[in-house]
Amino acid sequence: MSSTKKKSRERPFSIPPQQAPSTNNTAGSLLLSNVRKSLEGLREENVIFSWQFFDRHHELFNCGDIDSNWYLNCIEVLHNLSRMKISEFKHEKTGGPPLRVHTHNWNKVSAKFNMKEELFDQIKDDAYQFALSKRKGRVHGFLIENIFYIVWLDPHHNLYPDDKFGGIKMCDPPDECFDCYAAERMALEEEKDQVYKEMDIFTRELEQKLKHEIKSVSIEYELKKNRNDFY
Numbered sequence: 001m002s003s004t005k006k007k008s009r010e011r012p013f014s015i016p017p018q019q020a021p022s023t024n025n026t027a028g029s030l031l032l033s034n035v036r037k038s039l040e041g042l043r044e045e046n047v048i049f050s051w052q053f054f055d056r057h058h059e060l061f062n063c064g065d066i067d068s069n070w071y072l073n074c075i076e077v078l079h080n081l082s083r084m085k086i087s088e089f090k091h092e093k094t095g096g097p098p099l100r101v102h103t104h105n106w107n108k109v110s111a112k113f114n115m116k117e118e119l120f121d122q123i124k125d126d127a128y129q130f131a132l133s134k135r136k137g138r139v140h141g142f143l144i145e146n147i148f149y150i151v152w153l154d155p156h157h158n159l160y161p162d163d164k165f166g167g168i169k170m171c172d173p174p175d176e177c178f179d180c181y182a183a184e185r186m187a188l189e190e191e192k193d194q195v196y197k198e199m200d201i202f203t204r205e206l207e208q209k210l211k212h213e214i215k216s217v218s219i220e221y222e223l224k225k226n227r228n229d230f231y
Contacts, residue, residue, distance in 0.1 A: 045085045049078055050149045053115065053141070056173070060111055060159070061140075061152040064171030070136060070155055077132050078139075086146035089130075100131040104140070109159050110168060113142075113151050129159070 056063050081089060081099075092099050104127045106112060113120055113127070123142040131138055137155035141148050152159070156169040175183070 045146065047081050047084050047086055047089050048147045049082060050147050053113075053149045053151050055114055055151055056153070058111065058114060058152065059170065060156075060168065061154055062171065062173035063153055063155065064173050065169075066155045066174075073136055074132055074139075074153065081130075086143075089148075098131065100138075101128060103128055104159075110161055111159065129154075 055061065089099070090101060092101055103125070106124060113123075123144070126144065127140070127142040128148070129138045129140045132155075137153070137157055138159065139150060140152040140154055140159055141150040143149075156171070158168050161168045
């Protein structure tokens with residue numbers, strides 16, 4: 001018997017039509033949203049430091065005569081404070097060493113912020129200082145909402161000098177990288193010049209010695225030659 005086989009027809013391949021993105025929130029998007037909200041909350045509540053008005057060119061606050069450990073301690077303190085709420089910062093609820101946070105008495109300071117008078121009048125009542133530690137100096141700046149604008153780093157307590165501790169301490173500013181390289185290059189240039197001078201002296205002495213030896217050999221040769229001619 002013959003059986004008839006039905007040929008199966010293959011459907012042509014087609015690209016599915018575009019669909020609108022799903023509005024259902026996935027775990028990933030929920031996590032991202034939570035992280036974003038958390039970061040926004042930190043930005044609105046925690047202490048944020050800004051270096052926009054930082055001034056290290058003032059002769060009293062140029063960060064001179066301090067070592068690398070001081071900078072590390074300063075960074076560590078700023079890091080810890082940035083994890084605090086602004087209300088905790090103002091009321092010193094740190095759970096650690098006292099910050100001695102307080103506003104400035106502009107009638108008792110050795111200097112005032114180097115900025116336009118109009119701006120200074122706006123922020124002078126919101127200017128604060130806090131301690132890095134009992135003996136490591138202060139940080140001076142001003143607060144706008146929860147942003148602390150750092151103006152001066154004061155490792156030598158120069159804003160409120162005390163004669164009991166030697167008063168104001170004047171220091172040379174630290175060298176910048178360019179200055180260090182320039183000084184090193186100058187030292188190498190001087191060393192090179194000295195080497196060239198020594199080489200020149202050595203060369204002239206060697207020439208004189210060679211001339212003397214050549215002259216001695218020449219005289220000895222002439223004497224031997226004259227003896228041979230005589231005999």
